[in-house]
Amino acid sequence: MFAPAHFEDESHAQLRQQARRFAETRIAPHASEWEEAGIFPRELYVEAAEAGLLGVSFPESMGGQGGDLSHQLAVTEELILHGHSVGTVVGLGTHGIGLPPLVAYGTDAQRERFVAPVLRGEKIACLAISEPGAGSDVARIRTTAKRDGDHYVVDGAKTFISSGTRADVITTAVRTGGPGHEGVSLLVIEGGTPGLTVSKSLKKMGWWASDTAELSFEGVRVPAENLIGIENAGFVPIMQNFVSERLGLVAHCVAIAQLALQASQRYVKEREAFGKPLVGFQVTRHKLAEMATRIAAARALMHDCLQRHLAGSPNPVMAAMAKNVATDACSFVCDHAVQLHGGYGYIRETLVERLYRDARLYPIGGGTREIMNELISKSL
Ligand SMILES: Cc1cc2nc3c(=O)[nH]c(=O)nc-3n(C[C@H](O)[C@H](O)[C@H](O)COP(=O)(O)OP(=O)(O)OC[C@H]3O[C@@H](n4cnc5c(N)ncnc54)[C@H](O)[C@@H]3O)c2cc1C
Numbered sequence: 337m338f339a340p341a342h343f344e345d346e347s348h349a350q351l352r353q354q355a356r357r358f359a360e361t362r363i364a365p366h367a368s369e370w371e372e373a374g375i376f377p378r379e380l381y382v383e384a385a386e387a388g389l390l391g392v393s394f395p396e397s398m399g400g401q402g403g404d405l406s407h408q409l410a411v412t413e414e415l416i417l418h419g420h421s422v423g424t425v426v427g428l429g430t431h432g433i434g435l436p437p438l439v440a441y442g443t444d445a446q447r448e449r450f451v452a453p454v455l456r457g458e459k460i461a462c463l464a465i466s467e468p469g470a471g472s473d474v475a476r477i478r479t480t481a482k483r484d485g486d487h488y489v490v491d492g493a494k495t496f497i498s499s500g501t502r503a504d505v506i507t508t509a510v511r512t513g514g515p516g517h518e519g520v521s522l523l524v525i526e527g528g529t530p531g532l533t534v535s536k537s538l539k540k541m542g543w544w545a546s547d548t549a550e551l552s553f554e555g556v557r558v559p560a561e562n563l564i565g566i567e568n569a570g571f572v573p574i575m576q577n578f579v580s581e582r583l584g585l586v587a588h589c590v591a592i593a594q595l596a597l598q599a600s601q602r603y604v605k606e607r608e609a610f611g612k613p614l615v616g617f618q619v620t621r622h623k624l625a626e627m628a629t630r631i632a633a634a635r636a637l638m639h640d641c642l643q644r645h646l647a648g649s650p651n652p653v654m655a656a657m658a659k660n661v662a663t664d665a666c667s668f669v670c671d672h673a674v675q676l677h678g679g680y681g682y683i684r685e686t687l688v689e690r691l692y693r694d695a696r697l698y699p700i701g702g703g704t705r706e707i708m709n710e711l712i713s714k715s716l
Contacts, residue, residue, distance in 0.1 A: 338635070340410075341406070341639045343646075344406065348406065348410045351403070351407055351411055352410050352413075354389065355389055356414045356417075356418045358383075358384065358387045359414060359419035363380075363418075363424050363425075367419060367420040367545075368685070370423070370545040371421055371424075371544040372544070374544050374547065376421075376423075376424045376427060376545050380424070381457035381460060382457035384428055386457070389411055390455055390456075395439065398439060398452060398455070399451060399452035399455040399456065400455050404646055408432065409587040412584060412588065413591040413594075415428070416588060417595055422542070422543060422592060422690075422691070423542075423543040423545025426545075426546035431461040431462075432580075432581070434454075434462045434463045434503075434505060434506070434507045435451055435455075435461050436576075436577050437507055437522050437564050437570075437573040438450055438451050438507065438524070439451060440576070442565075443561075445561070446561075450524055453504075460505070460527075461499075461503060461507065462497055462505070462507070463497075463498075463506075464497045464506050464508040466495055466496045467479060467493060467494055474517070474520075474574060475520065478511060479491065479509070480510065480511045481510035481558070484557075487560055488559075489557055490531075490553045490555075490556040491553055491555060491556070492510070493550065494549075494550070494551040495549075495550045495551070496548060496550075496701075497548065497550075497551055498543075498546055498548055499549075500549025500550075500551055501534050503527050504527040504528075505524060506532075507522055508523050508525045509574060512568055517571040520570045520571045520574070521563060521565075521568055522564040522565065522570040525553070525556060525558050525562070529556050530556070530557070531556035531557070532556050533552045534551060535549075541696055542695070542696055575652075579652050579655045582655045582703060583638065583641055583642065583655055584702075585662075585698055585701065585702045586655075588666075588698065589634060589665060589666035590631060590666070592670065592691050592694060592695055593627070593630070593634070593665050593668075593669035593695075594631055595687070596669050597673065599673060599677075599687050599688050600623075600673045604620050604624070604676055607678075623672050626672070631665055633661065633665065634661050634662040634665040637654075637658040637661050637662070638658055638662065641654050652711060653712055653715040657708070659702070659703070660699075660705055660709070660712075663699045663705065667695050667699070670692040670694075673691065673692070674688050
C-alpha cells in the first residue's frame with residue numbers, strides 16, 4: 337500500500353476509501369471476466385458516478401464532485417490497486433481526457449449538454465485525436481470539418497480511440513483551416529450521428545477490458561454550436577490536455593508497478609525452491625528492493641509534478657520526464673514480477689501476466705517515449 341503524499345488531507349483519505357471499496361466490490365470480482373471479454377458493462381459508469389468517483393476533479397457547478405488533479409490520481413491509484421483490471425479503469429476514465437477541453441473552453445450550454453450527463457454516468461466521453469496517418473505528429477491530422485451553413489461536415493478517420501466503440505460524446509480534433517497546427521479545431525461529435533461508424537474494434541496486447549476503436553466519418557453533419565472554443569485554435573487545448581493526461585498515465589504506471597510488487601512479495605514467501613521460500617535467496621530480496629526503489633522514485637516525481645500543477649504552473653517538461661521514469665519503472669517491475677513467478681508468471685490466470693502486457697502501452701500512449709525526449713531535449 338502507498339503512504340499518502342505529504343500534501344494529501346482528509347478529503348483524499350476519504351476518496352481513497354470510497355475508491356477502494358468500489359474497486360473491491362464492483363471491479364475485482366469481475367476483473368478476469370471483463371478483461372477476457374474485452375469490455376465491461378456500461379452500467380458501471382452509473383455505479384461509479386453514484387459512488388462519487390466519476391466527477392472527481394470536475395467543478396461542482398458542472399455536476400462534478402470538485403477537488404483537483406491530486407484527488408483524481410488518488411482515485412486512479414486505488415482503482416488499479418484494488419480492482420486488478422487496468423482495462424476497466426482506462427475505460428471508466430476516458431472522460432478525464434475527453435471533457436477537460438469542454439470544461440476549460442466550452443459554453444454553458446455545451447457543458448450542460450455534454451459534461452453533466454457524462455459525470456452522471458449516463459453518457460460516455462472520449463478524446464479522438466490520433467488518425468491512421470498521424471499519431472505523434474498531431475499537427476498533421478487530416479480529418480476535415482468544412483462549414484456548411486450552421487453545420488460542419490466532417491470527413492476522415494480516427495484510430496486507437498479508447499472507449500470509441502460506444503462513446504456518446506467524442507471530443508474530436510478536426511482540420512477547419514490550412515495545414516499545420518493553426519488549422520486545427522476541436523468539435524464535439526455525438527455517437528450515433530449519421531455518417532459516423534465504428535469501422536473496427538481493435539484487439540490489443542493489453543488493456544483488454546477497455547474498448548478501442550477505429551472511427552470513420554463520411555459527411556457527418558455536426559451543428560456548428562458543437563465547436564469547442566474558437567475555430568482554428570484547437571491546438572492549445574489539445575496540448576494543455578496532454579499534461580494532465582500524462583500525469584494520469586504516470587499514476588497508472590506507479591499503481592500497476594505497486595500491484596505487481598505486492599503480488600511478487602506474496603508469491604516469494606509462498607513458493608519454495610531448493611528447500612526454502614524464494615524470499616530466502618538474496619537475489620530475490622534484491623530484486624524486490626530494486627522494484628520498490630524504482631516505484632518510490634517514480635512516485636516522488638509524480639508528486640513533484642502534481643504540486644507544480646496544483647500551484648498553477650504545470651510543467652510539460654517535468655511531466656514528460658515523469659512519464660518516462662514511471663514508464664520505465666512499470667516495465668522493469670512487471671518484467672521482474674513475471675520472472676519471480678517463474679512459469680506461473682507466463683500463464684493467463686496469473687495477475688502479473690496481465691500487468692506485464694498492460695505495462696507495454698505506457699511508452700506509446702499519450703505521447704511516446706521519443707516524443708517525451710523531444711520535449712525534454714528542446715528545454716535543455
Ligand atoms: C491502447 C491505445 C489507446 C489509445 N487511446 C487513444 C485515445 O483515446 N485517443 C487518441 O487520440 N489516441 C489514442 N491512442 C493513440 C496514441 O496516443 C498514439 O499511438 C501515440 O501518440 C503514437 O502515435 P502513433 O501510434 O501514430 O505512432 P507514430 O507517431 O507513427 O510513431 C511511431 C514511432 O516513431 C517514433 N517517432 C515519431 N516521431 C518521432 C520523432 N519526431 N522523433 C523520434 N521518434 C519519433 C515514435 O516515438 C514511435 O516509436 C491510443 C493508443 C493505444 C495503443
